[in-house]
Amino acid sequence: MLKPSGDVALDPDEGVQRAIRLVFAVFERRRSISGVLGYLVDHDIQLPDRIRNGPNKGDVYWNCPNRVTLSDMLRHPAYVFGRFSVSLTTAATC
Numbered sequence: 001m002l003k004p005s006g007d008v009a010l011d012p013d014e015g016v017q018r019a020i021r022l023v024f025a026v027f028e029r030r031r032s033i034s035g036v037l038g039y040l041v042d043h044d045i046q047l048p049d050r051i052r053n054g055p056n057k058g059d060v061y062w063n064c065p066n067r068v069t070l071s072d073m074l075r076h077p078a079y080v081f082g083r084f085s086v087s088l089t090t091a092a093t094c
Contacts, residue, residue, distance in 0.1 A: 013060055016048040023047070023073055033070045040065040047073075 011017055022045070026036045040047070046062035047069055063069070 011048075013048070016060060019045070019048050020073070023070065027074060033067055033074065036070050036074075037065055037067060 011020070023036060023040075026039045027033075030036055030039065039045075041064075045065070047065050048060050048062055049069075051057055051059045051061060
C-alpha cells in the first residue's frame with residue numbers, strides 16, 4: 001500500500017499480504033493474467049480491497065477476481081516494488 005508520503009508499505013492485514021503474494025507467485029508460474037484468474041477462480045479465492053470513503057473507510061472487503069484488478073495489481077508500482085517483501089484467508093466463494 002502507498003503511505004501518504006508516497007512510500008510503499010506492507011498492508012498491516014496478513015490475509016491481504018498472503019493474497020498479494022499468491023497473485024505474484026501464481027503469475028510467476030503461469031505467466032499470464034488469464035492463468036492467474038483461472039487459478040483464483042478454480043480455487044474460490046477472492047482478492048482484497050480497502051473501502052476508501054464513508055464510515056467503514058479502511059476496512060478490507062473481498063471481491064471476486066477479474067482481469068482488470070489483476071492487471072492493475074501486476075502493473076502498479078506499489079505492488080510490483082513491494083512484491084518481494086509482501087507475504088489467503090478462506091474467503092467466500094465467488
